[in-house]
Amino acid sequence: MTKITSICCIGAGYVGGPTMAVVAKQCPHIKVTIVDLNEARIAAWNDVDVNNIPVYEPGLSEVVAEARGRNLFFSTDVDRAIEEAEMVFISVNTPTKTYGAGKGMGADLKWIELCARQIARVSKTDKIIVEKSTLPVRTAEAVRDILHNTGNGVNFQVLSNPEFLAEGTAVDDLLNPDRVLIGGDANPEGQEAVQALVDVYANWIPRERILTTNVWSSELSKLVANAYLAQRISSINSISELCEKTEANVNEVARAIGTDSRIGPKFLKASVGFGGSCFQKDILNLVYISRSFGLQEVADYWEQVIIMNDHQKKRFALNIVKDLYNTVSGKKIAFLGWAFKKDTNDTRESAAIYVADELLNEQATIQVYDPKVEDKQIYADLDYLGTRSPDLNKKGVTVSEDPYAACADAHAIAVLTEWDEFIDYDWQRIYDGMLKPAKIFDGRNILDHKKLRAIGFKVSGIGM
Numbered sequence: 001m002t003k004i005t006s007i008c009c010i011g012a013g014y015v016g017g018p019t020m021a022v023v024a025k026q027c028p029h030i031k032v033t034i035v036d037l038n039e040a041r042i043a044a045w046n047d048v049d050v051n052n053i054p055v056y057e058p059g060l061s062e063v064v065a066e067a068r069g070r071n072l073f074f075s076t077d078v079d080r081a082i083e084e085a086e087m088v089f090i091s092v093n094t095p096t097k098t099y100g101a102g103k104g105m106g107a108d109l110k111w112i113e114l115c116a117r118q119i120a121r122v123s124k125t126d127k128i129i130v131e132k133s134t135l136p137v138r139t140a141e142a143v144r145d146i147l148h149n150t151g152n153g154v155n156f157q158v159l160s161n162p163e164f165l166a167e168g169t170a171v172d173d174l175l176n177p178d179r180v181l182i183g184g185d186a187n188p189e190g191q192e193a194v195q196a197l198v199d200v201y202a203n204w205i206p207r208e209r210i211l212t213t214n215v216w217s218s219e220l221s222k223l224v225a226n227a228y229l230a231q232r233i234s235s236i237n238s239i240s241e242l243c244e245k246t247e248a249n250v251n252e253v254a255r256a257i258g259t260d261s262r263i264g265p266k267f268l269k270a271s272v273g274f275g276g277s278c279f280q281k282d283i284l285n286l287v288y289i290s291r292s293f294g295l296q297e298v299a300d301y302w303e304q305v306i307i308m309n310d311h312q313k314k315r316f317a318l319n320i321v322k323d324l325y326n327t328v329s330g331k332k333i334a335f336l337g338w339a340f341k342k343d344t345n346d347t348r349e350s351a352a353i354y355v356a357d358e359l360l361n362e363q364a365t366i367q368v369y370d371p372k373v374e375d376k377q378i379y380a381d382l383d384y385l386g387t388r389s390p391d392l393n394k395k396g397v398t399v400s401e402d403p404y405a406a407c408a409d410a411h412a413i414a415v416l417t418e419w420d421e422f423i424d425y426d427w428q429r430i431y432d433g434m435l436k437p438a439k440i441f442d443g444r445n446i447l448d449h450k451k452l453r454a455i456g457f458k459v460s461g462i463g464m
């Protein structure tokens with residue numbers, strides 16, 4: 001039986017970094033090397049001050065501090081790390097294609113293919129290759145094909161092991177997952193590889209929480225899990241709009257339906273819309289795959305989750321315009337939050353980006369405060385949309401390091417991320433510094449609306 005003593009992970013991002021740091025923490029007998037082409041990212045992971053690592057996650061700095069230099073290493077020497085490892089995780093980005101066939105829908109697998117080719121070229125000893133990235137169902141076939149046809153005659157087993165961590169709670173999720181999913185071939189070699197990976201996780205995860213399936217079920221399950229989660233958000237968001245027309249309150253509706261044990265209370269919070277690098281990309285992927293098999297109804301069904309989410313973001317922005325007497329031209333709107341959710345510095349697909357874009361089209365000026373997102377990221381996110389020149393984005397948006405300064409002289413405040421610290425601000429002080437009537441658009445329904453109204457704010461939540 002293969003006993004793993006050396007692991008390499010290609011990709012030091014939001015998944016590769018935390019996942020492998022936790023493997024190293026929990027398995028001091030396994031050498032874990034995380035490699036990336038991005039030199040700046042690796043340098044940040046190696047920063048002597050662990051508070052400067054490139055991914056912000058509660059508890060992650062402590063994990064890195066414990067394992068780094070002991071059995072956890074970060075490097076740009078990809079070839080060497082691959083060759084030294086018995087098991088290679090691929091945890092590179094798999095964004096939506098921005099060109100050619102499947103543009104805007106399918107996954108761009110060029111980074112996966114490059115990894116497979118590099119592994120094939122470098123490897124001189126047998127290896128287990130683990131797909132950690134989220135991939136369209138049947139990608140393992142392509143990876144296997146490349147490894148077998150371009151390798152040096154060594155044996156490769158390809159496993160699927162999708163990651164279910166949620167950003168913001170990654171360390172807890174990794175230490176105590178609901179389940180770990182491992183897909184492998186049914187033949188003896190495949191099963192031996194599956195067992196080798198089960199043994200790694202079994203160092204800290206109860207065996208009954210480690211599920212094993214065939215490769216295709218594992219690949220598809222990850223897409224389906226994200227589609228179901230996002231569907232719940234779009235479902236409650238669709239009801240939020242109806243609540244606003246009927247004087248029902250979406251929080252009350254969510255509580256009422258969530259106490260039904262068949263529905264359950266989680267993921268029932270109405271908001272300005274979901275963001276993050278995964279939900280939209282993975283659903284688009286599911287839609288694209290379904291369409292490519294001619295399953296039009298299946299594709300349309302899941303696509304509606306995205307359509308609803310886009311509508312929710314746009315609706316939030318347009319409500320602000322409507323409420324500010326149908327014009328925000330020259331008005332200052334303060335944004336509290338830019339990250340796609342609390343407790344992360346990740347901004348990919350954040351609702352804030354799209355709301356800002358709509359308001360800039362209406363000639364508003366925006367002043368942003370986020371506790372963990374840097375100004376250069378905010379400008380990069382807006383520039384990436386290509387709606388207007390970087391100069392105009394710089395002109396329309398300023399970034400503040402202080403929430404009170406961000407809100408000073410504003411016509412309105414929009415809460416875009418549910419950071420806990422927003423709840424306890426000195427709201428009287430903020431009110432005193434704003435133009436009147438002082439308006440708050442709480443896109444996360446996190447603030448105490450009653451208290452704010454008592455101060456004098458005009459408050460609009462989602463679905464109430």
Ligand SMILES: NC(=O)c1ccc[n+]([C@@H]2O[C@H](COP(=O)([O-])OP(=O)(O)OC[C@H]3O[C@@H](n4cnc5c(N)ncnc54)[C@H](O)[C@@H]3O)[C@@H](O)[C@H]2O)c1
Nearest residue numbers: 011012013014015036037038091092093094111133134163
């Ligand atoms: N972010 C999440 O919450 C999450 C959760 C579960 C699964 N996933 C999936 O995990 C995968 C990675 O996501 P992420 O958020 O960590 O992405 P990321 O963009 O943060 O990190 C990917 C890293 O891979 C590196 N890279 C790309 N090609 C490379 C190569 N050939 N050699 C070396 N390094 C290379 C990039 O430089 C980058 O640093 C995606 O498929 C994603 O869908 C993400």
